[in-house]
Amino acid sequence: MPAKKSETQKSGLEVTIDPDLRYEQAVKELEKLILDMESGKFSLEETLLAYQRGAALLKHCQGVLAQVEQQVRVFEA
Numbered sequence: 001m002p003a004k005k006s007e008t009q010k011s012g013l014e015v016t017i018d019p020d021l022r023y024e025q026a027v028k029e030l031e032k033l034i035l036d037m038e039s040g041k042f043s044l045e046e047t048l049l050a051y052q053r054g055a056a057l058l059k060h061c062q063g064v065l066a067q068v069e070q071q072v073r074v075f076e077a
Helices: 002-011 023-039 044-076
Strands: none
């Protein structure tokens, strides 16, 4: 059974992003992931994990931007 747990962790199915991660930090990490993936230095498995991490970072950034847009709307009202 322990092997199955590590497989789940290895597959990246449970990618979590710290909700307190600053937008700028998330974008910087996302940019680095993209550069690393484009360089071809990752194995196929590492590329998949990087993609999953990147997708989670992108979702986080979109959420942060949505919150800021909502705050701007409140200020404009």
